Amino acid sequence: MYMIFLVAPAERIMGDVQRIFYLHVSLAVSAYIGFGILFIASILFLLKKNFYWDSLASSAGEVGIVFSTLVLITGMLWARPVWNVWWTWDPRLVSMLILWFIYCGYFLIRKAVPDRYKKARYSAVIGIIGFLDVPVVRLATKWWRSIHPRLEREGGGLDPVMLKVLLVSMFTFILFTSLIVYLRFRVSLQEDKIEYLMTEMEERHG
Amino acid sequence: MGKLFYLFGAYSVAWLVLMAYLLVTIRRINRLDEKITDLEQFIRR
Numbered sequence: 001m002y003m004i005f006l007v008a009p010a011e012r013i014m015g016d017v018q019r020i021f022y023l024h025v026s027l028a029v030s031a032y033i034g035f036g037i038l039f040i041a042s043i044l045f046l047l048k049k050n051f052y053w054d055s056l057a058s059s060a061g062e063v064g065i066v067f068s069t070l071v072l073i074t075g076m077l078w079a080r081p082v083w084n085v086w087w088t089w090d091p092r093l094v095s096m097l098i099l100w101f102i103y104c105g106y107f108l109i110r111k112a113v114p115d116r117y118k119k120a121r122y123s124a125v126i127g128i129i130g131f132l133d134v135p136v137v138r139l140a141t142k143w144w145r146s147i148h149p150r151l152e153r154e155g156g157g158l159d160p161v162m163l164k165v166l167l168v169s170m171f172t173f174i175l176f177t178s179l180i181v182y183l184r185f186r187v188s189l190q191e192d193k194i195e196y197l198m199t200e201m202e203e204r205h206g
Numbered sequence: 207m208g209k210l211f212y213l214f215g216a217y218s219v220a221w222l223v224l225m226a227y228l229l230v231t232i233r234r235i236n237r238l239d240e241k242i243t244d245l246e247q248f249i250r251r
Contacts, residue, residue: 020216027220066227070220077216081209176224183231190238197245204249 018082021149022166024074026173027067028096032134033177034064035103039131042124054120055188057127061106063181068100091140092148099137102130 037060045053075093076086087093106126113119141148158166 019213023217023220066223070223074216074220077212077219081212180224180228180231183228183235187231187234187238190235190242193242194238194245197242197249201245201249 020074020078022169024071024078025166026169027071027074029170030173030177031064031067031071032138033174034060034062034067034181035099035131035134036060037181038064038103038106038127042127045120045124046128051116051120051192052189054124055192056185057124058107058110059184059188060181061103061127063177063184065100065103065107067177068096068103072096072100090148091144091146092137095133095137095140099130099133102126102133106130 038057041053041057041060044050045057075096079088080086106123109126110119110123113122136143140146
């Protein structure tokens with residue numbers, strides 16, 4: 001926060017409002033990490049049929065949803081003073097919204113299917129297909145005409161101080177994401193253990 | 207100055223949501239731990 005508000009210089013055109021960028025980009029990277037873990041864990045579940053991977057996938061997915069919701073909110077807060085609208089149908093924004101809806105669907109499926117194995121299998125398939133949208137979100141500004149700012153432009157780039165602040169912010173968020181995924185995964189494992197103990201209790205005591 | 211307040215508001219909203227999520231998760235861990243202990247004790251009896 002100190003670096004964002006006091007070290008990073010103000011952007012020439014947008015002014016201080018641009019400082020939301022450090023939060024917005026870091027949140028987006030954290031959301032991608034969450035969905036990336038979900039993607040890998042989903043593949044491992046389908047290969048190994050071990051519920052450990054399903055628990056990891058759903059935990060990371062939940063964290064990804066929280067972060068991507070915040071990406072959309074901070075994006076709107078940034079867009080209002082800069083573009084004069086809260087939302088516009090720009091390719092980057094639309095692809096991010098689609099990604100958000102796909103993973104909302106992932107959790108709706110998990111709620112709707114009662115059978116543990118079917119739930120894990122269906123959601124793993126959605127998790128894997130849904131992740132295909134992540135490169136689309138990332139490359140949307142390159143592929144289509146977009147008003148969304150791009151970090152990698154030919155002949156110009158981010159100011160070195162801004163880049164340093166961005167990297168520090170991203171590193172902090174990656175650490176926070178790792179912690180929250182770990183904690184949320186512990187919750188999933190505990191829930192699995194409770195389910196197992198309940199079954200054992202029913203068998204022993206009727 | 208107004209823009210800085212607006213910016214600070216945006217950061218506060220994001221941090222409040224993240225901290226609330228973290229606290230809720232930690233609370234869930236503690237509650238589930240208690241439940242597991244209770245169930246294990248009940249099964250051993």
